[in-house]
Each structure stands twice: as C-alpha cells, then as structure tokens.
Amino acid sequence: MPIEPCAEAPSVNADERVELFRLVLLQRLFEDRVMALYRQGRVPGSVYTGRGQEAVAAGAGLALCPDDVVAPLNRELACHFARGATTADVFRNFFGKATSPTFGRDGNMHFGAPAQGVFPLVSMLGDLVPLVAGAALAFKRRGERRVAMTFLGEGAFSVGDTHEGLNLAAVWQVPAVFVIQSNRYSYSTPVARQMVNTNIAQRIYGGWSIPAERVDGTDALAVLDTVRAAVERARNGNGPQAVEALSVRMHGHAAHDDARYMPDGMREEFAERFDPVERLAARLALDGFDSHAIQGMRDAALAEVDAGLAEAEQAPAPDPATLENGVYAAPPS
Amino acid sequence: MSAEIGPTGSITYLEAISAALQDAMRDDDRVFLLGEDIGAFGGAFGVTTGLLDEFGEARVMDTPIAEEGFVGAAIGAAWMGERPVVELQFADFITCAFDPIVTVAAKTHWRSGQSIPITIRCPTGGGVRGGPFHSGSPEGWFVGTAGLKIVCPGTVEDAYGLLRAAIDDPDPVLYFEHKRLYRTLRADAPPTGHRTPIGPAAIARAGDDATVVTYGSGVSTALAAAALVDGDVEIVDLRTIWPLDEQTILTSIEKTSRVLVLQEASRSTGAAGVILSLIARRSFEHLDAPPALHAPPDTPVPFAPELEDGYMPSVESTAAALDQLLAY
Numbered sequence: 001m002p003i004e005p006c007a008e009a010p011s012v013n014a015d016e017r018v019e020l021f022r023l024v025l026l027q028r029l030f031e032d033r034v035m036a037l038y039r040q041g042r043v044p045g046s047v048y049t050g051r052g053q054e055a056v057a058a059g060a061g062l063a064l065c066p067d068d069v070v071a072p073l074n075r076e077l078a079c080h081f082a083r084g085a086t087t088a089d090v091f092r093n094f095f096g097k098a099t100s101p102t103f104g105r106d107g108n109m110h111f112g113a114p115a116q117g118v119f120p121l122v123s124m125l126g127d128l129v130p131l132v133a134g135a136a137l138a139f140k141r142r143g144e145r146r147v148a149m150t151f152l153g154e155g156a157f158s159v160g161d162t163h164e165g166l167n168l169a170a171v172w173q174v175p176a177v178f179v180i181q182s183n184r185y186s187y188s189t190p191v192a193r194q195m196v197n198t199n200i201a202q203r204i205y206g207g208w209s210i211p212a213e214r215v216d217g218t219d220a221l222a223v224l225d226t227v228r229a230a231v232e233r234a235r236n237g238n239g240p241q242a243v244e245a246l247s248v249r250m251h252g253h254a255a256h257d258d259a260r261y262m263p264d265g266m267r268e269e270f271a272e273r274f275d276p277v278e279r280l281a282a283r284l285a286l287d288g289f290d291s292h293a294i295q296g297m298r299d300a301a302l303a304e305v306d307a308g309l310a311e312a313e314q315a316p317a318p319d320p321a322t323l324e325n326g327v328y329a330a331p332p333s
Numbered sequence: 334m335s336a337e338i339g340p341t342g343s344i345t346y347l348e349a350i351s352a353a354l355q356d357a358m359r360d361d362d363r364v365f366l367l368g369e370d371i372g373a374f375g376g377a378f379g380v381t382t383g384l385l386d387e388f389g390e391a392r393v394m395d396t397p398i399a400e401e402g403f404v405g406a407a408i409g410a411a412w413m414g415e416r417p418v419v420e421l422q423f424a425d426f427i428t429c430a431f432d433p434i435v436t437v438a439a440k441t442h443w444r445s446g447q448s449i450p451i452t453i454r455c456p457t458g459g460g461v462r463g464g465p466f467h468s469g470s471p472e473g474w475f476v477g478t479a480g481l482k483i484v485c486p487g488t489v490e491d492a493y494g495l496l497r498a499a500i501d502d503p504d505p506v507l508y509f510e511h512k513r514l515y516r517t518l519r520a521d522a523p524p525t526g527h528r529t530p531i532g533p534a535a536i537a538r539a540g541d542d543a544t545v546v547t548y549g550s551g552v553s554t555a556l557a558a559a560a561l562v563d564g565d566v567e568i569v570d571l572r573t574i575w576p577l578d579e580q581t582i583l584t585s586i587e588k589t590s591r592v593l594v595l596q597e598a599s600r601s602t603g604a605a606g607v608i609l610s611l612i613a614r615r616s617f618e619h620l621d622a623p624p625a626l627h628a629p630p631d632t633p634v635p636f637a638p639e640l641e642d643g644y645m646p647s648v649e650s651t652a653a654a655l656d657q658l659l660a661y
Contacts, residue, residue, distance in 0.1 A: 069413070105444045114447040119412060124436050130402040131437065134409025134417075141365070141391060141415065148409070161432065164402025171397060327479045329448035329503035332532030332576050 001273040005282035009221035011228070014287065016062065018297065020220040021284060023058035024277045025301035027078040030087055033305050034094050038255050043094050045107045050075030052218070052250030052267075053181055055276035056151075058082060059223025060179045060243075063231045064149060069117035069135055071128040071150040074109035075181060075249075079151070083116045087308025088315075097315035103326070104318030125156035129165030129178065136174035136240070147234045149177040155186025158194055163207075166240075170208035173239035177230050178204070180242065181217065183249040188261045201244040210240045217245030218276040221283065247276070344522045347515035349489045350380050350454075353496035354418065356525055358388050361416060364500055365392040367403050368420030368454075377422050378456055378515060400429035404453065408438050408505075411451040416500055424455035424509060425469045438505035439480035448503040452496070457485075458550055458597055459634045460513035460645055468634035468641075470549075472509050473602030476575045482531055483575040485509045487552030489520035491572055494529030502531055511550045518553060534578040536585070540567035543591040543658055546582055546608055548574050551595040551646070558651035564659040574604040582608065583615050590621040593658050595651060600628035622661035627654040 012020070031049040038047045050057055053075045061082030064070060072079045080090065085101075092100035093111045101111040102120065112120030119135075122128060128150040135148035156162050157180070169176045180200050184191050191198050201212035211233070215226040223245055230241035248270045252259035259267070281294055344352070357364045365388075366381060372395040375382030385393040396403040400421060407417035421427055427434070430453075438449045459468035475481050482504055486492040492510065499506035537552055542564040545555045548571040559566035567585050571578065586592050592612060596603040605626055612624045629644045 102444045110444075112445055112447070114445055120441065120445040120447070122437055124432055127405060127433060127437050130405030130433070131409035131412070133402075134406030134411075135413045136409075137406060138410040138413035138415045141410075161401050161405060164397075164399040165405060167397060167399065168402050168406050326446065327443050328482070329442050329450075332482065332573060332578075333530055 003275065003278045003282050004273050005286050006219045006221040006279045009225040011225045012221045016224065017221065017280070017284060017287065020058050020062060020224060021280050021297055022301055023061065023078040023081050024054040024220060024280055025298060026081050026087065026304060027054040027057060028277050029302050029305045030077060030090065033309065034091070035255060044096060047094070047255040048074040048109050048253070049251050050077060052270065052276065053183055053247045054078050055220035055223050055280065056179065056181055056217045056245040056247060059220045060149065060151070060227045062224055063228040064147065067117070068147045068149065068231070069119065069132075070148070071119035071121070071132055073121060073128070073151045073153065073181070075153070075183070076151050077109065080113070080118065083113065083118050085113060085116070087305050088311040091308050091312030092315050095312055095315070096318065097312060098318040099315045125152065126159030126161030126165070128152065129156070129162045130168055131165070132176050133165050133169040133172065133174060133240070136169065136176035137172055140172070140174045145235050147175045147177055147231050149179060149231070151179045151181055153186060154180060154182045154191055154198070154200055155194065157200055166204065166208050166210060169240035170210050175234040175237075176240040177227070177234050178240065178242040179227060180244040182244055182246050185249055185262070187253040188257070201242065204242045210242050211238075212242035212244060214244045214246060217247035218274040218279055220276060220280045248274070343519050344489060345516050346486075346489050346492045346510075346518040347378065347380060349493040349523065350496060350510055351382065352522070353493045354381065355384060355387070357418075357497060357500045358384070358392060363414065363416040364418060365394065365415065366418050366420065367394045367396050367407055369396055369398060369422045371395060371420050376420060378512065381420065400426050401433060404430035405433040405437065407451050408433055408449055411449045412447060416450055418452045418454060418500060420454045421456070423463075423467050424457035424471055425466050427455055427471055431474070434475070434481070434505070434507070435478055439478050442504065443480055449505050450503045451505045452499040453505070453507050455507060455509045456512050457509040458511040458513055459641060460550070462636065462638065462641065463634070464636035465633035470509075470596070470598035470603060472507070472574060473598050473604065473606070475507055476604050476607055478575070480505065481575065482506045482573065483509065484531060484573050485549035486572065487537070487547070487549050487570050489518055490523045490527065491529045493523045494527045495531065495572060497526070498528045498531050501528065506531065509549060513550055514553070529572060531573050532576070532578060534572055534581040535570045536581070537568040537570040538566065540565035540589065542566060542589055543593065543655060544569060544585040544589045545593050545595055545655070546571065547595040548572065548604065550597050554646060554648055554651050555595055557648040558655055561648070561652040562655045562659065564655070566655060571604065577604070577607060577611065579611055579615070582611060586612065586616045587619050590619055591658050591661070592616070592620070593625040593627055593654055595627045595646060597646060598628065599631045600626055601631050603628065622658055625654060625658045627651055
C-alpha cells in the first residue's frame with residue numbers, strides 16, 4: 001500500500017506544516033542516531049524512542065503557547081524540540097554530561113526544562129496526571145490564561161493515579177489537557193490484556209465528563225488541529241480536555257526490546273502506509289513543495305542532529321564531588 | 334479561633350497549628366490548603382476550623398478521597414510557584430501518597446533545579462485509641478530520603494514556628510503534628526510570624542549526666558521523665574528529624590557520655606536508626622554506656638487500652654530506661 005498523505009487540515013498553515021515536518025524529522029533522525037550510538041556502546045543506560053508516534057509529540061507540542069506548561073513522557077522528543085530544547089541538550093542528557101538538563105543525574109528521555117515550562121519526566125506512570133491537574137489549578141487560581149498538558153500512554157490508563165488525576169481535573173474544572181498515546185502495547189503487553197473497553201476517549205468522557213476526541217496519531221496535521229482546539233477550549237475556561245491519539249509503536253519498548261511479541265509484519269505494514277514522517281512529507285508534496293525542497297528540509301534536520309551531537313560530545317563529564325549539591329533548594333542550616 | 338487564642342495568652346498545640354495556617358494565608362496569597370473535609374467541617378481534628386469563612390473555597394479546598402491524586406496535584410501547583418499546604422486526615426494515609434512524595438517531590442530539584450515548595454501536614458501518633466490505621470508514626474519511611482525535609486514539633490512554639498518555616502521553605506516538607514498533643518499541650522502563644530528554623534535541634538533541658546535524643550511526643554515525655562530520675566538529664570529535641578542536626582547530638586553526648594534515643598515509632602522505624610548509626614560512628618570514644626533505645630515493639634499500634642498503654646513509651650517507662658542508663 002502506498003503512503004497515505006496527511007489529510008487536509010485548513011487550520012494548519014504552511015509555516016506550521018514546515019515546522020511540524022522539522023519536528024517529526026528531528027525526533028526520527030535524532031532517535032535513529034542515538035540508537036546507533038547506543039549499539040556502538042557510546043550511550044550508557046538505555047534508549048527509548050517514539051518511532052511511529054512523532055506526529056503526536058510534534059502536533060501536541062506545537063499546539064501549546066509559550067507560557068503553557070507540559071509534562072512529556074518518553075516518546076515525545078518532538079515536544080521537547082517544540083518547547084525549545086536543542087539536539088545538543090538532548091544528546092547531553094543521553095551521554096550524562098555535566099551540562100545536560102539533569103546535570104548528568106538522569107539519563108535518556110528523563111529530563112525537562114523548568115525555564116521552558118517542561119516538567120522532567122518521572123518514570124512512574126500516572127504521576128504526571130495529577131501533577132498537571134495541580135499546575136492547571138494554579139493557573140485557574142491566579143486567573144491566568146495558561147494551559148497545562150501531559151501525555152500518557154494507554155498503559156498508564158491502568159494506574160490509579162491517572163484516574164485520581166483525571167477526576168481532580170474534572171471536579172476542579174481546570175485548564176489541563178491530556179494527550180493519550182494509544183500505541184497498542186505497554187512494553188510487551190497488548191492493549192486487549194490491559195483493559196476491556198479500549199476506547200479511552202469514550203471512557204474519559206463517560207467517566208469524568210471530560211470532552212475527549214480520538215485522532216489519527218500518525219497524521220501530524222490532524223493532531224495539531226485537534227489538540228490545538230482542545231488547548232484553546234481549556235484556555236477559554238471550558239475545563240479539562242482530552243485527545244486520544246491512535247498509532248502503533250514502531251519499535252520495542254526500549255533499545256534492548258526486539259518486539260518479538262508483535263505479530264510478524266505488523267510494524268512494516270503499518271510503516272508502509274502510516275509512517276508519520278512520510279505521511280507529512282507526502283502532504284507537503286501535495287501542498288506544492290517539490291522534492292528538492294523536501295529533501296532540503298530532511299538535510300537541514302540531519303544537520304541539526306549532527307551539530308548537536310558534535311557539540312554534546314565536547315561537553316564535560318559531571319564531577320562526582322558535586323553529587324550532593326542541589327539535593328535541596330535551601331539546604332538546612 | 335482567634336478568640337480562643339487571645340484572652341488567656343495561652344494556646345494549645347492545635348491552636349498554634351491553626352494560627353500558623355491563618356497567619357501564613359494572611360501573609361501570602363500563594364498559600365492555600367487542600368485536604369479531606371477541611372472546609373465546612375474544619376478537618377477531622379478541627380485544625381482548619383474557621384479558615385473557610387475567612388479565606389473562601391478557593392483557598393480551603395475540600396478534596397475527594399484521593400491522597401495520591403491531591404498530593405500529586407499540590408506538587409503541580411507548587412511547580413507553578415504556589416505554596417500548597419496539604420492536610421492528610423491521618424498520617425497513616427501517607428501510604429496512599431508515597432509515590433508522589435518520594436518519586437516526584439523529593440527528586441525534582443536535584444535532577445532539574447525546579448524547587449517544589451509543598452508542605453504536607455500529617456496528624457500522627459497514638460494514645461488516642463485509634464488502632465492500627467489511625468495511630469501510626471510513619472515518619473521513618475521518609476527519613477533518609479534525599480530531597481525531603483521532615484519536621485516533628487514537640488512544643489506549642491515549634492508547632493507554630495515549624496509550620497511557618499515549612500510553608501516558607503522552597504523544598505518539600507513533611508510536618509508531623511502529634512494528635513495526642515493537640516489539646517494536651519498548652520503554652521503562651523508564640524509571637525505572630527515566629528519561625529523555628531528547619532534543621533537545628535533544640536536543647537529542651539540542659540544536663541550533664543545523660544542525653545535523651547527525641548522528637549515530637551517524646552519531648553514532653555522525656556521532660557516529665559527527667560524530673561523523676563536521680564541524674565541531670567539533657568534533652569535534645571530534634572525538631573527536624575531529616576536531615577539530622579548531627580552536631581547538636583554529638584556535642585551533647587560529648588558532654589554526658591550516655592545517650593538514650595526515645596521515639597514513639599516502633600523501634601526499627603522512626604529516626605532511631607539514623608541517630609544510633611551516627612552515635613556508633615562518631616560518639617564511640619565518648620560513651621560510658623551502650624547507647625540505649627526506648628521505643629515500642631515492632632508491631633502496628635494496637636487498639637485495646639491495655640495494649641496501647643503498654644505499647645507506648647510512658648513517662649514511667651522512660652524514667653526506668655533512664656535509670657538503667659545512668660546506673661550502667
């Protein structure tokens with residue numbers, strides 16, 4: 001089957017389409033590179049990718065305004081780029097450098113950027129749901145027209161904290177937006193073994209009266225269009241909103257996972273028609289960008305990855321003597 | 334509430350906590366309260382009585398029964414620069430909120446530079462016939478957790494001053510307020526705005542013959558027991574049990590050469606482990622007797638009055654432990 005171009009979405013203008021393409025390319029090319037470095041033994045720990053889910057990260061990330069805040073998970077690298085992270089920042093985090101966003105204290109996708117309103121990822125799934133409900137509560141208390149967003153996979157939907165957080169957001173009617181990455185697997189466990197009703201949007205609306213839409217998570221234009229509408233509804237005082245983005249995780253849970261539990265050919269067949277990067281490239285072609293222009297965008301993104309890597313490799317390693325600094329914002333006297 | 338504080342010049346431990354909340358809310362619009370039944374009802378123990386009337390629903394928020402959720406949400410508000418003060422209905426229920434406290438609040442500053450100024454009030458301790466789920470002293474689960482600060486007021490003055498300091502503090506603070514002290518401990522009202530600094534221990538009683546290291550309900554117990562024994566006992570009131578004020582403990586032991594650690598938490602939990610570890614490592618050369626521990630057995634807190642009275646360190650049992658230490 002040929003690649004399916006992103007559907008036409010009049011609300012997404014030409015500049016935004018180009019920016020979306022830059023973001024999905026950066027995530028794809030960065031993750032390809034960091035995975036190769038990992039295979040070469042040059043990245044400690046592990047590598048998590050969002051292959052197949054780049055459009056969700058890019059579209060939702062671009063839907064936010066600069067004063068909004070977000071708590072991404074580990075498959076939303078493009079959201080970090082949308083918030084202003086550089087490829088060098090992220091490589092430094094994978095390498096554990098002293099000047100990484102976490103000062104070498106945390107690795108891979110576990111980082112944030114407080115100055116850019118990005119909360120550092122916490123591995124315990126569900127924790128970020130009440131967290132953004134509380135951030136949104138702060139906005140509501142102060143009468144600020146800001147929005148707090150988080151991502152969660154359908155895997156996190158089995159965690160109690162997720163349900164408590166959604167309930168609080170609904171009871172408080174705060175400007176929080178929840179983007180659910182329904183990618184069909186939590187690690188190796190297929191969604192059918194996680195829940196009976198797999199329509200999470202329906203459950204969120206039915207359970208908490210939080211407006212919830214489903215969107216094709218491989219179509220970056222559709223994601224931006226749908227999430228932006230949700231963000232603006234939240235900003236305009238209509239309470240919490242949810243978007244369930246449907247996609248397929250095109251890689252194992254992490255670098256070590258060969259995804260042998262997924263049916264043969266599933267990822268390949270999915271990629272052939274729904275690879276989110278190529279869907280957007282096909283849309284840009286329909287929009288009139290010629291192959292030369294599109295290749296130029298690919299080359300530019302690759303150059304951004306190359307430059308970030310070169311910069312990050314020069315960064316100093318952290319000094320063990322500094323380890324106890326910063327345990328407290330105000331060390332006890 | 335204010336009416337009770339004024340005329341006699343004497344307030345209870347509970348009233349000191351209420352006054353600290355009220356004063357903090359008057360001083361700083363960022364301060365707001367979340368918890369179960371803290372609004373119209375005034376909280377299970379009445380600590381927030383009257384605050385809804387003065388500050389309104391936006392600042393005194395009744396929550397659903399969802400400790401993990403509303404502690405997590407308070408952390409999110411703190412991330413945005415608010416100063417949330419959470420009331421757990423009983424300290425025991427902190428088990429439900431363990432994850433956001435230890436995973437999110439404690440580690441965030443160290444790994445990102447983002448401070449989380451949250452205060453979590455935990456009505457703690459036994460002696461109120463609450464049984465295994467309403468009498469616990471769970472502070473030990475958090476002692477040693479980098480990034481958290483843990484305070485346990487043992488006096489009226491510190492009940493006020495530590496809470497004001499906790500709310501000011503840019504780090505997450507667990508504030509363990511003892512239920513048995515709520516209405517049994519009275520003292521003159523501390524001056525409005527008083528702060529007890531987080532960190533330093535206090536010498537609750539000076540003495541030369543033995544040191545008691547204690548906190549929370551142990552302070553008043555130790556003071557009463559010290560009056561019964563034949564010896565001049567020094568009492569170190571830790572006030573902050575994590576991080577530990579090591580120097581005050583070591584200096585006192587250097588002077589007295591004998592030490593008893595007293596706590597209401599069962600013997601293998603609480604703060605005793607880190608205190609005794611410190612003493613073993615740093616006070617060895619100064620000791621005339623093995624360091625002693627007076628604490629309940631390693632069981633949950635029992636319900637029946639006969640069982641609970643036997644379980645809790647009393648003034649008499651503490652005096653007996655001190656006698657033994659002094660006679661060694």
